[in-house]
Amino acid sequence: MTNTLKIAPSILSADFARLGDEVKAIDAAGCDYIHIDVMDGHFVPNLTFGPPVIQCIRPCTDKVFDVHLMINPAQPHLEAYAKAGADIIAVHVEADAHLDRSLQMIRGFGKKAGVSLNPSTPESSIEYVLDKLDQILVMTVNPGFGGQSFIESQVEKIRRIRAMIGDRPIDLQVDGGINTGTIKAVTDAGANVIVAGSAVFKGDDYAATIGALRAAAGA
Ligand code: DX5
């Protein structure tokens, strides 16, 4: 499954006043995952929501809840996100000191374990935890806000991580500044799970945008 293209709209760019309906709409529009950005106003400058909101939208869809934790510390909160309905939980390399333990904890809660790397963080930071990972998230913007510009230097990192993954069953995800103009560079480099926030939610026809992203990736 690791080479199947998956589109994961980020609800960071959704209308929060109608969050449940927005989740249902991207589900109906044919997304693969629901990407859920959790921010703490400390690890990143912005603040979003936590487990209670995730629990409220869980009944709105059967799609995979892909939870991206931009919080420090994350470790004390992992169980709460697992219980709230996350399917994949990603922590940042740059957050808690003990990444290996966080990944073991996530799998211990029966969830898929992900790790996210800021643009300035080298791929060597995850070399010794590869066998504890289900998904690797390469940030193609500095995390904190939707609608930022894609950082080109990350294409080479994506290529290197795809080579590091080898034949392991690990998905390679990208997040930040992805639209029909940037998606092909990242899928060509080896990414197969694509987060798109503003690109999906800025228009009215979510299905058309998701289709356009798949077409631009050559899927
Ligand atoms: C950024 C978040 C992203 C964000 C992407 O910190 O992790 O998921 O929503 O938004 P776009 O696609 O608008 O760059």
Ligand code: ZN
């Ligand atoms: Zn994200």
